Amino acid sequence: MASRRRNLSSVGRGVLAASASALMLATGAGMADARPIGPFDVGGQIEVEYDRAGGPGFFGDPVGPEVDAAGGGRKQDFTNNVSIYWTAATDAHAIGGSIRDKWRTTGSEAGSLKYAVTDEGETSKPGRFQHFQGGSIYWSLGAGTHVVSGPIRDKYAAAGWESSPLGFPIADQSKGSSTVNQMFEGGAIYSSQSTGTHIVWGAIRDDWVRAGGENGRYGYPTGDEYDYKGGKAQDFQGGKITWSPSTQ
Numbered sequence: 001m002a003s004r005r006r007n008l009s010s011v012g013r014g015v016l017a018a019s020a021s022a023l024m025l026a027t028g029a030g031m032a033d034a035r036p037i038g039p040f041d042v043g044g045q046i047e048v049e050y051d052r053a054g055g056p057g058f059f060g061d062p063v064g065p066e067v068d069a070a071g072g073g074r075k076q077d078f079t080n081n082v083s084i085y086w087t088a089a090t091d092a093h094a095i096g097g098s099i100r101d102k103w104r105t106t107g108s109e110a111g112s113l114k115y116a117v118t119d120e121g122e123t124s125k126p127g128r129f130q131h132f133q134g135g136s137i138y139w140s141l142g143a144g145t146h147v148v149s150g151p152i153r154d155k156y157a158a159a160g161w162e163s164s165p166l167g168f169p170i171a172d173q174s175k176g177s178s179t180v181n182q183m184f185e186g187g188a189i190y191s192s193q194s195t196g197t198h199i200v201w202g203a204i205r206d207d208w209v210r211a212g213g214e215n216g217r218y219g220y221p222t223g224d225e226y227d228y229k230g231g232k233a234q235d236f237q238g239g240k241i242t243w244s245p246s247t248q
Contacts, residue, residue: 040065046076046084049092053119058082059094070110090115090133099130099137102145113137113147124163143168143185151197152182152189165201181214195220195237203243204234 034043038061042050046066050059060079069075073087082096093116095103106113114133123129127140135149140162146169148156162168167185174181179192187201198221200208214220219237226233231244 034066037061040076042066042076044074045086045092046074049084049086049094050078053094059084070108071114073109073115075109085109085115087115090117093117093119093130095130096120097128098139098145099128102137102139102147103132106147112149123161123168125167127162127168129162138162138169140168143170146170146172146182148182149173150180151191152180155189155191155197155199156184159199166199179214179220190214190220192220195222198222198224198234200234201225202232204232204241207241207243208234208236 034041034047036042037050037056040062042062043066053059058080059082063077063079066074066076069085069087071087073085075083075085077083080096081100082094083100084092084094086092095116097120099120103111103113109115112134116130116132118131120128120130123138123140125140127138127143129136129138135147135153137145137147139145148169150173152173156164156166156169159166165186166189169182169184171183178194179190181188181190187199187205189197189199191197200221202225204225208216208218211218217238218241221234221236223235228242229244231242231246233240233242
C-alpha cells in the first residue's frame with residue numbers, strides 16, 4: 001500500500017504541476033517562457049512577435065515589463081519607438097513610428113481604432129499602412145499619416161485602397177451631424193445618411209467643386225460615376241454632372 005500511495009502522490013503532484021503550468025500560460029499574453037532581453041523579460045505571444053517581426057535589430061530592448069492594456073490585452077514598449085500589443089482576439093502585433101503616433105492620438109487601444117489586426121505593411125505605392133479593429137492608418141511621405149474608418153474605409157477598400165485613382169488620404173475625416181467626408185490625392189469620398197457613400201473625382205469633381213461642392217446647388221452625390229453617352233456622368237441631390245472627351 002505504501003508503494004501505491006507513493007505512486008498516487010507522484011501522479012497528484014504531476015497533475016498539480018500541469019495545472020499550474022496551464023494557468024501560467026493562460027494568463028495575459030503568457031509569460032511562462034519569458035526570456036531576459038536587456039533589463040526586462042519578454043515572453044509569450046509578445047516574445048513570438050518580437051522574434052518574428054525583426055528581433056533586437058528592429059525593436060531594440062524593452063523599456064519596461066509587459067503590462068496590462070485596455071480590454072484584457074497586454075503590451076510592451078521597446079527602445080526603437082515600437083510597441084507590441086496583444087489580445088486573444090487579435091494576436092500580437094507591432095505598432096511603431098508615425099503610425100503608432102497617430103494611433104495614440106485616437107486613444108490607442110482604448111480609442112476608436114482599438115487593437116491592430118495586422119502588422120504594419122508596405123503599400124503598392126511608397127508608403128505604409130496598418131489595419132486595426134476600428135479602421136486603418138495610412139502613411140506616405142507626401143500625404144502624411146491619416147486614419148480611414150467607417151463607411152469611407154469600406155468604400156476606399158472597394159475602390160482598391162491606395163492603388164486606385166484615389167491614392168493616399170491627405171486629410172483626416174471631416175464629420176458633421178449626419179455626414180462625413182475625406183480628401184484623397186485623387187479625389188474625395190462623401191457619405192451621408194440620406195445619400196450613401198460615394199467617390200467624387202476627376203473632371204466631374206472639378207465641376208462640382210466650382211459649383212460649391214456639397215454646399216452648392218448640387219449637394220451630395222447620390223451615386224458613383226458611371227458611363228454616359230461616350231463619357232461619364234454622376235448624379236447628385238441637385239442634378240447630374242456630365243463629362244465627355246469632346247469637352248477637354
